[in-house]
Amino acid sequence: MKVVLEEKRKENEGVYSLVFQTEEPVSWQAGQYMVLNIPHANPDDRGETRHFTISSAPFQKKPMITTHYLAEEGSSFKRALFAKKQGDTVEVLRIDGEFTLNKEYKKLAFIAGGIGITPYHAMLLELAKEKDDRDVILIYSNKDKNHIAFKDTLERLEKEYNSLKLVNIFSPRRADTNLIKEVVPDMVERAFYLSGPIRLVKAVEEVLQQLNISRDHIRKDYFPRVDE
Numbered sequence: 001m002k003v004v005l006e007e008k009r010k011e012n013e014g015v016y017s018l019v020f021q022t023e024e025p026v027s028w029q030a031g032q033y034m035v036l037n038i039p040h041a042n043p044d045d046r047g048e049t050r051h052f053t054i055s056s057a058p059f060q061k062k063p064m065i066t067t068h069y070l071a072e073e074g075s076s077f078k079r080a081l082f083a084k085k086q087g088d089t090v091e092v093l094r095i096d097g098e099f100t101l102n103k104e105y106k107k108l109a110f111i112a113g114g115i116g117i118t119p120y121h122a123m124l125l126e127l128a129k130e131k132d133d134r135d136v137i138l139i140y141s142n143k144d145k146n147h148i149a150f151k152d153t154l155e156r157l158e159k160e161y162n163s164l165k166l167v168n169i170f171s172p173r174r175a176d177t178n179l180i181k182e183v184v185p186d187m188v189e190r191a192f193y194l195s196g197p198i199r200l201v202k203a204v205e206e207v208l209q210q211l212n213i214s215r216d217h218i219r220k221d222y223f224p225r226v227d228e
């Protein structure tokens with residue numbers, strides 16, 4: 001499938017969203033990713049394809065991705081992606097992924113590190129649109145407040161969608177056992193979703209194991225090659 005770049009939008013320092021139009025209507029579930037393929041001259045050893053979570057919600061119809069762009073310090077893939085202009089096409093190899101909302105889970109705890117917020121952005125927009133009042137606690141870990149992505153949307157959703165509680169944490173604070181006990185006192189009743197850099201996801205998974213959260217209540221989305 002080909003998608004057409006409609007808009008490139010700056011989210012915060014170094015983080016951009018790219019919105020695409022599709023020639024045919026496309027459907028996906030909030031939390032799924034798409035695999036982009038961009039043939040380009042002299043690709044580095046990381047190659048010509050990348051996975052990106054679709055950060056827009058399905059009702060918005062236009063798939064969006066949100067990512068860091070490090071210009072010359074980044075990969076040849078990102079340079080090729082960011083060289084695309086409005087109206088240029090990009091090949092999507094597939095849309096897939098199981099990091100999605102399960103109707104059975106009535107109480108949720110989303111934990112994100114940095115750019116790992118992307119699936120939750122899609123999920124929360126979708127829940128609000130569907131007036132699904134499932135209880136969600138979002139713990140969002142960043143270096144500092146300047147690194148929060150989708151700050152305005154998350155704050156608006158917290159106001160409009162009463163079942164959302166947003167907890168921002170900044171370095172050196174971590175989602176450790178004390179924080180989870182404090183912020184998620186009803187942890188045994190919740191399904192935990194973990195998303196972001198591998199190190200963060202593994203660390204939070206260990207914390208949840210120490211807290212005796214059942215493995216069945218933990219879902220993970222690792223973002224390889226993403227720094228915290």
Ligand SMILES: Cc1cc2nc3c(=O)[nH]c(=O)nc-3n(C[C@H](O)[C@H](O)[C@H](O)COP(=O)(O)OP(=O)(O)OC[C@H]3O[C@@H](n4cnc5c(N)ncnc54)[C@H](O)[C@@H]3O)c2cc1C
Binds near residue numbers: 225
């Ligand atoms: C299911 C899934 C969903 C994902 N969703 C997202 C998403 O929503 N947003 C997102 O941004 N990413 C997402 N990712 C990760 C994404 O696919 C890329 O791996 C990530 O964005 C890094 O991109 P990049 O390799 O082009 O590196 P860049 O972003 O250009 O750079 C990333 C880091 O790699 C370092 N680096 C430089 N050279 C090398 C090298 N040769 N080898 C290794 N590292 C090097 C850089 O210093 C930098 O710190 C997802 C991955 C998966 C599997």
